[in-house]
Amino acid sequence: MGHSLLCMMGFFYKPKAELRADRTAVPVGGSVTLTCSLSPSSSSSSSSGWKYYWYRYDRYYKLVTSPDAVFLSNEQISVSEGGRYSCRGERGEPVYYTEDSETVWIDTTVSNRPVVTLHPNWSEIYKGETITVRCEIHGGDTEWDYEWETNSTIKPPNQTEYRIRSASSSNSGNYRCKGRMKSSQHKTTEWSDSVTLTVSDNKPRPVLTVSPSWLSPGASVTLNCQVEHPSAGWSFYWYKAVPDLSEKSSSYELLPDGSGTAQDSYIIHGQTHTAGYVCRAGRGDPEYHTDHSQPKFVWSADVHSAASLTVSPDRVQHFTSDSVSLTCEGNFTEWRVRKFSEDGRLSDCRRMTGSTCNINTSESDTGVYWCESGSGEFSSAVNITVQNDGNGPILVSPVHPVTEGASVSLSCSLRTQ
Template sequence: MFFRLLTLWLCWILDAVLTIEPSWSNFFIGEFVTFKCDMNEGKDTDWEYKTNKDGRELIRYSTIKEATESDSGGYSCRGRRDYFFSEWSDIITLTVSSSNRPVVTLYPNWSEIYRGETITVRCEIHGGDTEWDYEWETNSMIKAPNQNEYRIRSASSSNSGNYRCKGRMKSSQHETTEWSDSVTLTVSDNEPRPVLTVSPSWLSPGASVTLNCEVEHPSAGWSFYWYKAVPDLSEKSSSYELLPDGNGTAQDSYIIHGQTHTAGYVCRAGRGDPEYHTDHSRPKFVWSADVHSAASLTVSPDRVQHFTSDSVSLTCEGNFTEWRVRKFSEDGRLYSDCRRMTGSTCDINTSKSDTAVYWCESGSGEFSSAVNITVQNDGNGPILVSPVHPVTEGASVSLSCSLRTQKILSNVFFYHNDKLIENDPRGELKISAVSKSDEGFYKCQYSGRESAQSWMSVKGEQDQNI
């Protein structure tokens, strides 16, 4: 049983790798072709292999003694051990043609090349031991030298164009091949910028957080670098600190275990030899409402929702001398400075654009808890009065509904996760002993008008010490 489980585990983590020898992209009729399938770089020898051509499984297909045009197609392989199979390898395309017409190839063969990358344009002529001189024809602004390959060390848009080649026998300068088909090289002057996403963006203390980094062409040879954003108040920006084992990973995701506090992250990508690097992504944040972090943020008045033109104070607290209040708005923009910062307090006269997530950063690089603030744009509509910070299990809490002109309302309906709590209008919603089941979105309704909904978080008593 243990052996079968181990074998299943090996099958899950190992992939088959198919290679073709000789390693040409184009063969001619009558040539000899060898297929080689390996598991674990050939270190595992007790696997059996099967080959697949254009979706049809072949029996013990390892060589083609005399290639024909019908052998052209896409080949892959997989390994079998006992009753378990590996995944099929990546597909390798074999092309068999009837003449020694040259083939132009790009190495690496990426669909888009960016300015500054290294690319090689190669002319391949197969068949016999003939030695060739090469001639290139291109409509790019820079001409290729008369060699079998042209290495472009720092590509630019001037290298874009169609490339084709032909060969001339060194032993007989009158004998030439046909022109190859043209291959188009496209070099973009745009600089790729990866996009980072985080999940979850709001977390419970100790949760795992997954970072995902995406570039325009994710399968085109990228490796990824992962960084934590470290506040730098003197430069009004952040520096980036490489995360553990975050240096050039093959995977486009990175998991952080045991995240407890608000933090910012960025990624970038690299590929090629020498390696070309993208710019850093825009920072993305994981927010924690935990008020027991080294720094904290308090809001006055203590509620999530506010009317336009309300005066709201955000105060940073902790054993630090320098602060800045940061804001991540609904449209995804990050703001680094408060317009009116006095000491450790930021004062806001609210407008619709102030609907955002807020937190504090210290000169020592600490992040505070984060809070949501929602600004009501309907001057005649109600707002829900609910606490900014999480409520501890067992504590009491009171939610109410307010108009700009009237702070205490009666005949109010309250909703929890869009479900009417009781079909009985009241002035406020009192929960004498909060439980985890009370967590969720709340909103109120008065005279047919609804407030926006706000999330009320409930934390366990054990979380107090985290």
């Protein structure tokens, strides 16, 4: 009974060959070593006496012979052409075959070189921008299927380019690609070098500088707008700040020829009165815009504007805890007094009574002050300094400039006299 069971097992059991390759692709000018053996599950059978044969599939399986391979030993061959390979063992007379091995796919690496490019070529872009990641394969007129590899959250489709219409941080990562010939599917390029795409979730805010800060007669005003990555395709938009007292803010009015300039600077000729400016930048197609910059001001001491500012007591320097009133005058009904402090902060007067701002001075009140009317007029600007030495003297000098040739009285004052 035991003998007949063994016979039945011998009749039904057939060992299987196993094919292993030392690499999955033939490098340019190189080769791949294939090894055939009995699979581990067949190890109970005797492994001696087998002669191994290799087959390559090209529309049908064909026996691999020299010179298509270099026969290194009974178990090993070296091949320099890609394709689908399998093997099997044979022994005995009459010949007994193992089961065929599983098919192993070996690619042939061609010399065409893939390159990943970004269009536009910005290594860092911002959330919401549009950018295209492209796989370009140089050399010959071959048509390709494309494969991408990336550590980003979203994998590109297997096409020559990946258009990201509204980028997010999920698109950040390294991208590389390779091509497979449409006409010969086992021929493939090497992987390209990686290109890093960084998508920032922060919306950029440009920084505006204004020079000079104080107007002198006949001077031009130069605005300069800086974005974090200044060389990366930005164009610039230039605006004048128009006071909007109902919203406690400003609206922005485009300056003449101030739409989409290529230069990051803008020159204003003939400015005579105090004014505020902002800029922003845009790039891409469709165009992506940054936030507006913080407003920056150019101040005029000219008293011939439609609005004016009166300071009481009429002096530049003040002691701490002085009561100072700043009154806006002109043919307007609504006013606000604004301050630009030494640390660069812009603020509105907190204690307005009608057209007058009342200050009980402290060191933080040092800054430039001016009035803005509800209809968009700016007054001349004044410097106010609050002395930081409680026992020191102050210079008593008029807040506004004096006319050339006029007499002026200067004096020193202590808090006690």
